[in-house]
């Protein structure tokens with residue numbers, strides 16, 4: 512079972528992917544988290560991708576596709592995975608289709624989380640993220656309610672360097688020109704499920720699970 516979660520930066524892909532992965536007992540693979548980990552560790556991959564990420568542009572396809580294909584081949588993905596942040600353009604989508612086909616597998620569903628652009632900018636400009644578990648908090652200016660620790664795991668909260676106003680605008684432009692065409696690509700394949708991403712986290716998760724059930728993708 513392979514599910515892709517699509518949506519603009521700030522749509523809530525990471526949070527929703529984690530919730531759905533827990534519910535369906537699937538591995539959660541977030542390309543942005545994998546890149547950020549590499550940058551934090553300062554390893555070879557991190558050094559290669561850091562500048563692209565700080566500018567808000569996409570990391571070259573060769574690097575990204577290689578990293579994801581390796582991750583998808585890990586034992587915890589043998590029953591499937593939720594892919595969050597990948598694919599980000601048509602070349603990556605086609606590479607994924609081909610790689611899965613070689614293993615007699617395919618993308619089953621693509622969840623598209625829809626959020627209006629003004630709301631995306633509002634969310635991203637006040638975003639704080641836990642360094643350990645990646646839980647996002649919203650608080651323009653200062654850390655949420657004067658705290659600097661995650662209420663779930665106690666990890667340190669920080670602001671992503673690519674959440675600066677200028678970089679946010681760039682990331683949204685990149686999303687609309689390179690990633691948004693995937694909506695049509697998967698709609699034509701009959702795999703797209705759209706869900707309204709506005710409202711509380713739990714409400715959006717419930718909407719997504721209900722959309723998956725209606726299409727008999729999950730039966731519980």
Ligand code: AMP
Pocket residue numbers: 520542543544546563564565567568569570571575595596597598599603673682
């Ligand atoms: P995200 O956490 O998904 O917002 O990703 C943060 C940054 O990581 C992006 O702005 C890109 O620079 C890079 N990145 C993440 N996923 C991909 C991808 N599939 N293709 C290329 N670059 C990516």
